[in-house]
Amino acid sequence: AQSVTQLDSQVPVFEEAPVELRCNYSSSVSVYLFWYVQYPNQGLQLLLKYLSGSTLVKGINGFEAEFNKSQTSFHLRKPSVHISDTAEYFCAVTNTGFQKLVFGTGTRLLVSP
Amino acid sequence: GAGVSQSPSNKVTEKGKDVELRCDPISGHTALYWYRQSLGQGLEFLIYFQGNSAPDKSGLPSDRFSAERTGGSVSTLTIQRTQQEDSAVYLCASTTGPTRESPLHFGNGTRLTVT
Numbered sequence: 279a280q281s282v283t284q285l286d287s288q289v290p291v292f293e294e295a296p297v298e299l300r301c302n303y304s305s306s307v308s309v310y311l312f313w314y315v316q317y318p319n320q321g322l323q324l325l326l327k328y329l330s331g332s333t334l335v336k337g338i339n340g341f342e343a344e345f346n347k348s349q350t351s352f353h354l355r356k357p358s359v360h361i362s363d364t365a366e367y368f369c370a371v372t373n374t375g376f377q378k379l380v381f382g383t384g385t386r387l388l389v390s391p
Numbered sequence: 392g393a394g395v396s397q398s399p400s401n402k403v404t405e406k407g408k409d410v411e412l413r414c415d416p417i418s419g420h421t422a423l424y425w426y427r428q429s430l431g432q433g434l435e436f437l438i439y440f441q442g443n444s445a446p447d448k449s450g451l452p453s454d455r456f457s458a459e460r461t462g463g464s465v466s467t468l469t470i471q472r473t474q475q476e477d478s479a480v481y482l483c484a485s486t487t488g489p490t491r492e493s494p495l496h497f498g499n500g501t502r503l504t505v506t
Binding site: 284287312314320321322323324327368370378379380381382383384 | 436482
């Protein structure tokens, strides 16, 4: 069965600084990886996804993530964060069976001025 | 267009009572998920419906939890004999098909508080 681990429960960062949110996955088969974002008092929405092809994927709001098969990671990055990026970020995985999407425990990104 | 609708938005119940949570998916979406979001627990998968296939119930935490989807549309999650540890936000999501092809569209959730 697949799973994802988000080691950082909370990441504080100053505005305009770079940020990396870590995600490691575990699966015995080919995987598809996703990052979802939940802004305060809003529902979750898709940020970006890796299905195949280029290992560097770009999403909304300037975020990008890199799929690294050897390290079983899919870390999320942004070179310069804004106050409005304050939210909870969830990494998720599914496999070729597409039977369910498994989420990590989430990382709360706190951007301060 | 209309998104995923969940009702009620908030529910307070006494321990031992049964509750029903409702989800109206986006029209035409064949796949429907229930997740539970608790502080520090992230999003816990509960159950997955895909078309007319048998649902994947592997995430239901106990036999007090059950869910059904009528007519391939509306879904109801029922929790019998609620316990305090059932307090959480219950999220419903729907999608047009395999998750790699289309993202999950989430509702705003039902916040359940068991007193």
